[in-house]
Amino acid sequence: MIFLRSALFAIFELVTVIPYAFGCILWAPLTLPWRYRLTMGWTALTIWGAKSICGVNWRVIGQDNLPDAPAVVLSKHQSAWETLFLPSHLPRELCFVYKRELHRVPFFGWGIALLDMIAIDRSNGRDAIEQVVKIGQEKLNQGRWPILFPEGTRIRPGKMGKFKLGGAILACRTGVPVIPIAHNAGDCWPRNAFFKKPGLITVSIGPPIPSAGLTPAELNAKVFAWIESEMQRLNPEYYAG
Numbered sequence: 183m184i185f186l187r188s189a190l191f192a193i194f195e196l197v198t199v200i201p202y203a204f205g206c207i208l209w210a211p212l213t214l215p216w217r218y219r220l221t222m223g224w225t226a227l228t229i230w231g232a233k234s235i236c237g238v239n240w241r242v243i244g245q246d247n248l249p250d251a252p253a254v255v256l257s258k259h260q261s262a263w264e265t266l267f268l269p270s271h272l273p274r275e276l277c278f279v280y281k282r283e284l285h286r287v288p289f290f291g292w293g294i295a296l297l298d299m300i301a302i303d304r305s306n307g308r309d310a311i312e313q314v315v316k317i318g319q320e321k322l323n324q325g326r327w328p329i330l331f332p333e334g335t336r337i338r339p340g341k342m343g344k345f346k347l348g349g350a351i352l353a354c355r356t357g358v359p360v361i362p363i364a365h366n367a368g369d370c371w372p373r374n375a376f377f378k379k380p381g382l383i384t385v386s387i388g389p390p391i392p393s394a395g396l397t398p399a400e401l402n403a404k405v406f407a408w409i410e411s412e413m414q415r416l417n418p419e420y421y422a423g
Contacts, residue, residue: 237380244387260368340420
């Protein structure tokens, strides 16, 4: 049954992403807020499809921790699910940091290229951080929230990857707080997995962590500690013994 439902969901994704990609081209002349809202309709539709077809349910706790102010979002990274859920369910426009080469990916790349996010040239090394800070400040000035996954790659449940400093540097250099987010999406939507397992994903939003007076390393450590502690609370079975 899991195989059948996962196969149906894969077909659902395919038949919805193609028309949405062409839709992105059609509404390209619209203002950015409209382009964002329309494009994120597909991510919301996909989250709905995963729930309806595969039984991947979800709940959010800590919603009242979200500030009505500039901030940088740093999230746990376990699967593709959170990359779809967060931009379509958080109250402000999110700006992902990603390599510019993604714009060349058919369909998906077309949509993201029109959303004016933080596309960088990762081959520039140190210059890439400066790109993130410069463009990130512009997005914050527009009322948008930059979002980064400090682990850099998807980490399987029960593990924590080493946090990279990019998001903390951006927060410290721009003087805004960090919104830490923990979740256990990898239990239902494993990394690089075809199979989607029915279950309940919990997205936990922590209190904003101020960057004022902290070095990027100190801020990173605070964010890591909160997310790690929250992950142990969400899935104590992985940490027992």
